[in-house]
Amino acid sequence: MDDDRWVPPCVLLAVDLVILTLRGSRLHVLLIERGVEPFRGALALPGGFLRDQEEDIVAAARRELFEEAGLADVPHLEALGVYGEPGRDPRGRVVSVAYLAIAPRLPQPVAGTDAAGACWRPVEYALTASAELAFDHSRILKDGVERARVKLEHSALATAFCGETFTISELQQVYEAVWGVQLDPRNFYRKVQSARGFIVAAGPMRRTEGGRPARLFKAGPVQALYPPMVRSAQAVTEGPDGHKAQVTPEGGTAP
CATH class of the missing domain: 1.10.10.10 (Winged helix-like DNA-binding domain superfamily/Winged helix DNA-binding domain)
Incomplete structure (x- = not known):
C-alpha cells in the first residue's frame, strides 16, 4: 500500500461505566434513560465521548458519571475492557473503554445533561432481553457483573x-x-x-x-x-x- 494515499479512519473514543452496589440485599446496577438519539428513551449504562484530545480517559469517565447521574464520590474505577466492534454505535466507528466499580452505600442518582433519568435497577432485570439496553451495553454489563463475582472469589x-x-x-x-x-x-x-x-x-x-x-x-x-x-x-x-x-x-x- 502507498503510505501517501492512506488516510487514517475516523474513530471516536468513548467511556462506559458499570457501577454496582447492593440495595435491599440485591445487586443493582446504575442505569440512565437516554434523553437524546440514538436510542432515545432506552436504558443504558452511563457514559459518553471524551470532551477533547487533552482529556484523560479516567477523568472523562468520572465526568460522565457525575454529569449523567450526579455521582461524584464513587471509589476506584477499575478498567473492565475495550469494546470496538464495527456497528456497535449507529453514529460511526466508536471505541469505548469500560470501567467497573462495585461499592457499598452509593446514593440515589440524579439525572443530568443528556440523561432523561437515572436509577438503580436489579442486575437480574437489567440482564434480561426485556430491559433492551442501548448499544452493546448488555454485553458490557454482563462482563462487569462477572468481573465483580470473580472479585468476591479472590x-x-x-x-x-x-x-x-x-x-x-x-x-x-x-x-x-x-x-x-x-x-x-x-x-x-x-x-x-x-x-x-x-x-x-x-x-x-x-x-x-x-x-x-x-x-x-x-x-x-x-x-x-x-x-x-x-x-x-x-x-x-x-x-x-x-x-x-x-x-x-x-x-x-x-x-
Missing part, C-alpha cells in the same frame, strides 16, 4: 458491604446477592474459615431473628483471599423441576 471486598461487625449469615447474604445463587451454609462457613485472615472474631455473640445466638466477626487484615472463595461446587440453585442442584465449574448443574 478478595475481601464482601466485608465492605457488611457492618463493622457481622455474622457469617450476613456475609453469606452478600455473596448470594452478587453471585446470584443460594449457598449451602455449612459449605460457606467452611470456605470462610479456611481463607486465612479473611475475617476475625469480634466481641460477644448476637441473637438472630430466630432467637439463636450468632458469633460476630469483623474484616480481617488480608485483602487477597487464599484459598479463594470459589463458586464451584458450593452454589445451590433450584432447577426447573424444583429440585436443588449444585453449580458445577462448567456452569451446569449436578444433582
Whole structure:
C-alpha cells in the first residue's frame, strides 16, 4: 500500500461505566434513560465521548458519571475492557473503554445533561432481553457483573458491604446477592474459615431473628483471599423441576 494515499479512519473514543452496589440485599446496577438519539428513551449504562484530545480517559469517565447521574464520590474505577466492534454505535466507528466499580452505600442518582433519568435497577432485570439496553451495553454489563463475582472469589471486598461487625449469615447474604445463587451454609462457613485472615472474631455473640445466638466477626487484615472463595461446587440453585442442584465449574448443574 502507498503510505501517501492512506488516510487514517475516523474513530471516536468513548467511556462506559458499570457501577454496582447492593440495595435491599440485591445487586443493582446504575442505569440512565437516554434523553437524546440514538436510542432515545432506552436504558443504558452511563457514559459518553471524551470532551477533547487533552482529556484523560479516567477523568472523562468520572465526568460522565457525575454529569449523567450526579455521582461524584464513587471509589476506584477499575478498567473492565475495550469494546470496538464495527456497528456497535449507529453514529460511526466508536471505541469505548469500560470501567467497573462495585461499592457499598452509593446514593440515589440524579439525572443530568443528556440523561432523561437515572436509577438503580436489579442486575437480574437489567440482564434480561426485556430491559433492551442501548448499544452493546448488555454485553458490557454482563462482563462487569462477572468481573465483580470473580472479585468476591479472590478478595475481601464482601466485608465492605457488611457492618463493622457481622455474622457469617450476613456475609453469606452478600455473596448470594452478587453471585446470584443460594449457598449451602455449612459449605460457606467452611470456605470462610479456611481463607486465612479473611475475617476475625469480634466481641460477644448476637441473637438472630430466630432467637439463636450468632458469633460476630469483623474484616480481617488480608485483602487477597487464599484459598479463594470459589463458586464451584458450593452454589445451590433450584432447577426447573424444583429440585436443588449444585453449580458445577462448567456452569451446569449436578444433582
